[in-house]
Amino acid sequence: xxxxxxxxxxxxxxxxxxxxxxxxxxxxxxxxxxxxxxxxxxxxxxxxxxxxxxxxxxxxxxxxxxxxxxxxxxxxxxxxxxxxxxxxxxxxxxxxxxxxxxxxxxxxxxxxxxxxxxxxxxxxxxxxxxxxxxxxxxxxxxxxxxxxxxxxxxxxxxxxxxxxxxxxxxxxxxxxxxxxxxxxxxxxxxxxxxxxxxxxxxxxxxxxxxxxxxxxxxxxxxxxxxxxxxxxxxxxxxxxxxxxxxxxxxxxxxxxxxxxxxxxxxxxxxxxxxxxxxxxxxxxxxxxxxxxxxxxxxxxxxxxxxxxxxxxxxxxxxxxxxxxxxxxxxxxxxxxxxxxxxxxxxxxxxxxxxxxxxxxxxxxxxxxxxxxxxxxxxxxxxxxxxxxxxxxxxxxxxxxxxxxxxxxxxxxxxxxxxxxxxxxxxxxxxxxxxxxxxxxxxxxxxxxxxxxxxxxxxxxxxxxxxxxxxxxxxxxxxxxxxxxxxxxxxxxxxxxxxxxxxxx
Numbered sequence: 001x002x003x004x005x006x007x008x009x010x011x012x013x014x015x016x017x018x019x020x021x022x023x024x025x026x027x028x029x030x031x032x033x034x035x036x037x038x039x040x041x042x043x044x045x046x047x048x049x050x051x052x053x054x055x056x057x058x059x060x061x062x063x064x065x066x067x068x069x070x071x072x073x074x075x076x077x078x079x080x081x082x083x084x085x086x087x088x089x090x091x092x093x094x095x096x097x098x099x100x101x102x103x104x105x106x107x108x109x110x111x112x113x114x115x116x117x118x119x120x121x122x123x124x125x126x127x128x129x130x131x132x133x134x135x136x137x138x139x140x141x142x143x144x145x146x147x148x149x150x151x152x153x154x155x156x157x158x159x160x161x162x163x164x165x166x167x168x169x170x171x172x173x174x175x176x177x178x179x180x181x182x183x184x185x186x187x188x189x190x191x192x193x194x195x196x197x198x199x200x201x202x203x204x205x206x207x208x209x210x211x212x213x214x215x216x217x218x219x220x221x222x223x224x225x226x227x228x229x230x231x232x233x234x235x236x237x238x239x240x241x242x243x244x245x246x247x248x249x250x251x252x253x254x255x256x257x258x259x260x261x262x263x264x265x266x267x268x269x270x271x272x273x274x275x276x277x278x279x280x281x282x283x284x285x286x287x288x289x290x291x292x293x294x295x296x297x298x299x300x301x302x303x304x305x306x307x308x309x310x311x312x313x314x315x316x317x318x319x320x321x322x323x324x325x326x327x328x329x330x331x332x333x334x335x336x337x338x339x340x341x342x343x344x345x346x347x348x349x350x351x352x353x354x355x356x357x358x359x360x361x362x363x364x365x366x367x368x369x370x371x372x373x374x375x376x377x378x379x380x381x382x383x384x385x386x387x388x389x390x391x392x393x394x395x396x397x398x399x400x401x402x403x404x405x406x407x408x409x410x411x412x413x414x415x416x417x418x419x420x421x422x423x424x425x426x427x428x429x430x431x432x433x434x435x436x437x438x439x440x441x442x443x444x445x446x447x448x449x450x451x452x453x454x455x456x457x458x459x460x461x462x463x464x465x466x467x468x469x470x471x472x473x474x475x476x477x478x479x480x481x482x483x484x485x486x487x488x489x490x491x492x493x494x495x496x497x498x499x500x501x502x503x504x
Contacts (some may be wrong), residue, residue: 021080059157076300087484117166123455125188129170130187131410132463133157133325138451138493140175140321143181145205146173148303157324158299158317163187163221163243166375171194171214171299172321179205183300185213185241185249186463193463197241197249202227203302213301217294223249224291233260235269238288255279255287343369344414346456352490352499354445357474361395363445365499367454367490369405371416377444393437398424403452412459412485416452445499449492459485471498 003010022323101134133140146154156173162185163169170186170193182200186193200492202225204210213228223241228234236259240252272284298316301307319327346369355362360382376399382392401421425440432438461469461482468491472479478486490499 004278020325032480053097065067121167121188123329124191125167128188128193129159130328130330131413132170133321133328134409134415135413135453135493136172136174136184136320139176140172141493142175143173143203144175146181146203146300155316155318156300156319157319157321159324159327160216160297160299162216162223162299163196163247167249170323173300175201176200181205187247189247192357192460194247195463196247198466199225199241199251204229206231211304211307213303213310214299215295215305216297216299217291218296221296222252223299224295233258235259238291240291255284257284260443306341342371344371344403344406344416344453345369345456346488350488350501352488352501353475354471354473356471356498361444363443363489363499365446367403371406371419372401372402373403375443381442384437388432389435389437391435392393393439395439395441396425397427397441399443399446409453412456414454414456416454418446418449418452421446445492445495445497448495449494449497453491453493455485455489455491457485457487459489461485464491465496467496468498472500475500476502 077129088198095114140156144154145158146156158170158171159375160171161168162171166189169188169479171183173181173183175181180201181203182198183202184198185196188194194234202212202214206229209230210228213225215224217224221243224238225241226236226238228236236257238255241249241271242252244250253275254273258269258271258273260269261267262269272279272281274283274287292310295310295314297314300318300319301311301316338407344367346367349366349368351364353362353364361377363375363377365373367373377397378397379395381394384393384394399421401414402419404419406414406416421443422442423442425438427440427442430437430439446466455464461479461484466480471481472489479485488501492498
């Protein structure tokens with residue numbers, strides 16, 4: 001018999017056509033009664049016809065879904081980042097053509113697989129990343145609001161070959177201070193760790209709310225980033241991090257959606273921008289939808305129901321810092337030996353200076369090999385005069401203290417903890433001596449710090465925090481242009497302050 005719908009030869013008495021799925025019953029006719037000059041459709045043609053019919057039905061489903069979504073858009077602007085119509089239809093198509101999708105994903109994985117590199121290079125990269133995680137561990141662990149208020153479990157670290165060079169990159173988020181966090185991308189090239197990018201303002205612990213994600217894309221080595229801050233209204237920002245020819249990641253065009261109430265709070269104004277210029281909602285949605293549909297996996301993300309839904313479909317590779325250490329081969333503190341039972345390679349003592357090079361202030365600290373130190377801080381204000389102190393005023397602190405738990409991390413790095421310090425004068429008090437007002441304070445540069453690193457000459461500059469490196473200018477000059485440090489330095493990790501030794 002012949003199927004009444006697609007015209008293919010099927011078994012006599014069949015209730016359904018095996019090619020197009022149409023019910024036969026009384027609608028089918030015997031083959032002998034068909035036009036004998038009619039050319040039967042090939043199996044490929046039938047499959048294409050069936051797929052087209054299925055896609056047409058799916059498009060109808062998509063239209064219905066889109067109408068429902070848009071019907072609620074006036075009350076849901078603040079909750080949704082973008083109208084994910086392409087994502088919704090894509091899910092249905094995925095169920096209908098799972099074999100095609102599986103094949104496409106396999107091809108994508110094969111096309112994005114990085115170059116093969118020597119195992120020795122991979123091991124060197126892992127060891128370098130371990131040391132880097134150790135140096136940044138305090139700030140990484142201080143980022144404790146990734147999943148929102150009251151949630152202590154965070155996953156701020158990822159290890160993945162995002163640039164396709166065959167060597168995984170290390171990506172992590174850390175707290176710049178008590179409320180602001182940023183992310184850093186490090187690679188390994190020519191035997192050394194290199195910072196590929198740093199964005200220092202992606203997440204903020206604010207009352208209005210802040211969310212973000214960082215994702216790797218399927219068809220390129222670029223990244224896709226989203227973050228927003230909400231208060232009375234919200235600003236939502238999307239952009240790519242593009243891999244440049246020199247191997248660094250640079251921020252691409254910024255797409256932004258502003259959602260704010262009007263002056264009398266009677267309605268909500270929604271405005272769309274690209275690099276500061278206003279664009280249409282359609283252009284904004286086209287960009288965001290195309291990128292979100294093309295996400296391979298998430299590198300890092302924060303709380304948010306819509307973000308969680310995306311992550312549930314695409315997956316993620318972020319992890320806690322302890323698990324990252326395990327994946328990289330272990331805990332560096334456990335595999336290294338303390339030097340001379342916890343001694344620093346400073347002999348009888350070395351003087352370090354923390355200063356900006358301007359303003360007449362500075363902190364000078366002499367540190368010995370056993371971790372003990374003495375020093376003073378002063379900040380002169382000769383123009384600040386008054387009755388009894390015509391010669392000006394000065395903020396001042398004499399101090400002494402001890403670094404403990406000294407551990408050698410590598411040939412150029414020692415980790416230590418501040419055991420505290422004593423001050424000769426009570427902070428907050430003042431007195432006049434020699435017609436100068438002395439206002440006693442804490443030790444600027446040490447205060448607020450818990451974890452410190454001693455860096456030796458030849459320590460690679462790449463990978464050291466930019467703010468820490470910036471403090472060198474006031475003591476020894478700009479060291480950012482050099483590959484390695486030319487002097488001894490002490491890094492206050494929590495505050496990113498830097499003490500440097502004058503002599504090279």
